[in-house]
Amino acid sequence: MVPLNNLWFLLSLFLLCFSFEIHLSYGADTISLGESLSGNQTIVSSQGNFELGFFKPGNSTQNYYIGVWYKKISVKTIVWVANRENPVSDIYSSQLKLLEDGNLVLLDQSNIQVWTTNLTSTTSNSIEAVLLDNGNLVLRDGPNSSVYMWESFDHPTHTWLPGGKLARNKQTNTTQRLTSWRSKEDPAPGIFSLELDPAGTSQYFILWNGSVRYWTSGTWNGQIFSLVPEMRLNYIYNFSYINNENESYFTYTVYNSSIISRFVMDISGQVKQLSWLEGSNEWNLFWSQPRTQCEVYNLCGTFSTCNDRAMPFCECLPGYEPSSVRDWNLSDWSDGCRRRTPLNCNNNDGFLIMPNMKLPTGTSNLATGSPDACRSACLNNCSCNAYAYANGQCSILEGDLLSLQEISEGDDSGVNLYLKLAASDIPTPSSGSKKGTPAGAIIGAIAGSVILFGFILVLIWTRKSGGSLRLSDAVEGSLIPFGYRDLQIATKNFSEKLGGGAFGSVFKGTLTDSTVIAVKKLEGLRQGEKQFRTEVSTIGTIQHVNLVRLRGFCSEGTKRLLVYDYMPKGSLDFHLFHGNKYSNIIDWKTRYQIALGIARGLAYLHEKCRDCIIHCDIKPENILLDAEFCAKVADFGLAKLVGRDFSRVLTTMRGTRGYLAPEWISGMAITAKADVYSYGMMLFEIISGRRNSEQSEDGKVSFFPTWAASQINKGEDVLGILDYRLEGNANVEELTRACRVACWCIQDDEIHRPSMGQVVQIFEGVLEVNPPPVPRSLQVLVENGDHIIFFSESSSNHSQQARSSMSKSASQTQSKSTSSTSSQP
Known part of the structure; x- marks a missing residue:
């Protein structure tokens, strides 16, 4: 029998040996001379931020690579790869080894060197390889040396980490490149890369295939790259530009070391700035360039189309198929598509019309007199694969078709493209689809018939049941067609009106199963039946906890109605403005959650839907509250239903004009940042419990954001901005955060405003927010403030003190204009 003490000793020894299978015995972050790493062994940086070892990128490959990844996050994210082009197949017989000559090398299962640091041989016996806490793998001469003989930061792959650099060597006239992976399961160098201008200017280029420049950052002006205005809102990174006799480069650090963030040259051909959200276990996109996916040059390869509104973005042209199905499924579209059937180069070939196509730049034009002549010119040219005829111009597309884009109907840049195909690949007229095959058309027709038949059955059942559809009878996720x-x-008979807005009036209703609903009678619509149903169907698919859910619709002639869930607490404006002094007053904690909920709902509309949905009418009246005071954004997606008349409707609505962004009022095209402006104006009202703009009996106008922005800019006590009815009961840190966000959101120039996704992160405490400048338009109000007062009557001591402070602030501000010097929240 083994003595008990010996048994414990053997067990401890076994467990100790087992632990060595994961981490090397010679040090948590170091490989010393003569030592190696193989199998599942890894080294981990001293603070546990990064880990180095063998990894396999995906489930459909047996290739292994040496790489560095984040250690502390749940999603394995690779930031550097050693042997990108030379994978190994057996990690247990392969080894990463530090040789006596000072080189770190990777030896495969046949002991063949597949990767090396490629240093000149050294005689030092104290050299070591160390993984630092910033993700940099370095070779140094002993643990106390600060001089690196080699470092991975000098050889970046697809990720640019804080502390790293992308440089231009002036001595050798070479640049470091950030190069995308080939696909999500292949880290070999892809076709997209980012580099500093070899000519010596302070701008970056993104290149396709190492040669075609399709995006530039613009030059550095000391704060931002001129063509990346999003950087004005950059409160994560601190950029530096170094320019000396040997090299020029950019580097950056993170203001808050607890934030995990990175730049990536993505397989999409976009450079992206991402930060890790621990709560949702995902990488959050801060910004990307180019802004839209189809701006990437030749993203989809040859003989394919790109569509920003669809997933996947790339699709082969009719009559074509992917050159590599496997690569296509991995979102590597670079090899493009190939013809199914070769052309005969005679009159047996034909053309398939593809509407709403944007032609690639540089397309050659012919001076032909008619569409028929243009068609004949392409048909008789064996190199012509397509043609377009528009505005008297004949465009002949020869050779490989690159960078074709499918655009929205109504876009003036779209033309009809006539694609040359073999006769057997041209769908029959009955197919009715520009991209379908006869078989696909038959399947589509059958599916359409089934859907139509089902829809008719629902209508018949509705009539037979006495016109009393119930929400409980609806298929989950589907809309109910009401009569x-x-x-x-x-x-x-629409007797209980709940409210009204730019789109019409809302009435309370009750179905036969006692479900309470809200019915909106739409006004000002001029759409046809089909278009209306299409738009409503799109709205019906959008579901989020902070969006009011659309349950059904009615479309009978000119009668257009929408059916929503009923919100028992009503709209936000009632609780902010229409209660008496102390009843129906929501506390600060609830207000903060309401502001956060609204931001989440808008961020979903702007950033998570297939098409960005701009609400266009954010105000307290369009924020509804459920029984638990959870905020729900209402009326989203309706601006498109009203169409061109919406601007007129909106700007003439009482109480709405104060929420309109300056660019909208001036007639410029709007973006999602118009919603951000409206949100900022509304956030001031949530904080203060009062209308931003009010007129007294003597005709003077009280414009609260002017005074509030000035107070925030000067760092004054934010409790003076808070609703006096709360008697100062608020979390000061949260209040400060909300006040700053509100002021950033109402900046005059939209590029200075944060996105709603960033607003959410600030409210969640993920991102910090700097003191904002006072918007110039508000300063003008102050400078011309003869008829402007900055506070209304109140009865509390807290209010009296705040009013005194405001009056003093107003007089000071009127005598001295404040200039905006900051541009980063």
Whole structure:
């Protein structure tokens, strides 16, 4: 029998040996001379930020690589790869080894060197390889040396980490490149790369295939790259530009060391700035360039189309198929597509019309007199693969078709493209699809018939059941088609009005199963039946906890109605403005959660939907509250239903004009940042519990954001901005955060405003927010403030003190204009 003490000793020894299979015995972050790493062994940086070892990029490959990845996050994210082009197949017989000559090398299962640091031989016996806490793998001469003989930061792959650099060597006239992976399961160098201008200017280029420049950052002006205005909102990174006799380069650090963030040259052909969100276990996109996917040069390869509104973005042209199905499925579209059937180069070939196509730049034009002549010119040219005829111009597309884009209907840049195909690949007229095959058309027709039949059955069942559809009978995720008579009965002939807005009036109703609903009678629509149903179907698929859910619709002639879930707490404006002094007042904690919920809902509309949805009418009246005071954004997606008349409707609505962004009022095209402006104006109202703009009996106008922005800019006590009815009961840190966000959101120039995704991160405490400048438009109000007052009557001591402070602030501000010097939140 083995003595008990010996048994414990053997067990401890076994466990100790087992632990060596994961981490090397010679040090957590170091490989010393003569030592090696193989199998599942790894080294980990001293603070546990990064790990180095063998990894396999995906499940469909047996290739292994040496790489560095984040240690502390749940999603394995590779930031550097050693042997990108030379994988190994057996990690247990392969080894990463530090040789006596000072080189770190990777030896495969046949003991053949597949990667090396390629240093000149050294005689030092104290050299070591160390993984630093910033993700940099270095070779140094002993643990106390600060001089690196080699470092991975000098050989970046696809990720640019804080502390790293992308440089231009002036002595050798070479540049470091950030190069994308070939696909998500192949880290070999892809076709997209980022580099500093070899000519010596302070701008970066993104290149396709190492030669075609399709994006530039613009030059550095000391704060931002001129063509990346998003950097004005950059409160994560601190950039530095170094320019000396040997090299020029950019480097950056992270203001908050607890934030995990990185730049990536992605397989999409976009350079992306991402930060890790621990709560949702995902990488959050801060910005990307180029802004839209189809701006990437030749993203989809030859004989394919790119569509920003669809997933996947790339699709082969009709009559073509992927050159590599495996690569295509891995989102590597670089090899493009190939013809299914070769052309005969005679009159047996034909053309398939593809509407709404954007032609690549540089397309040659012919001076032909008619569409028929243009068609004949392409048909008789064996090198012509397509043609387009528009505005008297004939465009002949010869050779490989690159960078074709499918655009939205109504876009003036779209033309009809006539694709030359073998006769057997041209769909029959009955197929009705510009991209379909006869078989696909038949399947589509069958599917359409089934859907139509089902829709008719629902209508018949509705009539037989006495016009009393119930939400409980609806298929999850589908919309119920109501009859007008149904909703007339449910709302008691629209007798109980809940409110009204730019799109129409809302009435309370009750279905036969006692479900309470809100019915909106739409006004000002001029769409046809088909277009209306299409838009409503799109709105119906959008679901988020902070968006009011659309349950059904009615479309009978000119009668257009939408059916929503009923929100028992009503709209936000009632609780902010219409209660008496102390009843129906929501506390600060609830207000903060409401502001956060609204931001999440808008961020979803702007950033998570297939198409960015701009709300266009954010105000307290369009924020509804459920029984638990959870905020729900209402009326999203309706601006598109009203169409061109919406601007007129919106700007004439009472109480709405104060929320409109300056660019909208001036007639410029709007973006999602218009919603951000409206959100900022509304956030001031949530904080203060009062309308931003009010007129007194003597005709003077009180414009609260002017005073509030000035207070925030000067770092004054934010409790003076808080709703006096809360008597100062608020978390000061949260209040400061909300006040700063509000002021950043109402900046005059949209590029200075944060995105709603960034607003969410600030409210969640993920990102810090700097003191904002006072928007110039608000300063003008102050400078011309003869008829402007900055506070209204209140009855509390707290309010009296705040009013005194405001009056003093107003007089000081009127005598001295404040200039905006900051541009980063």
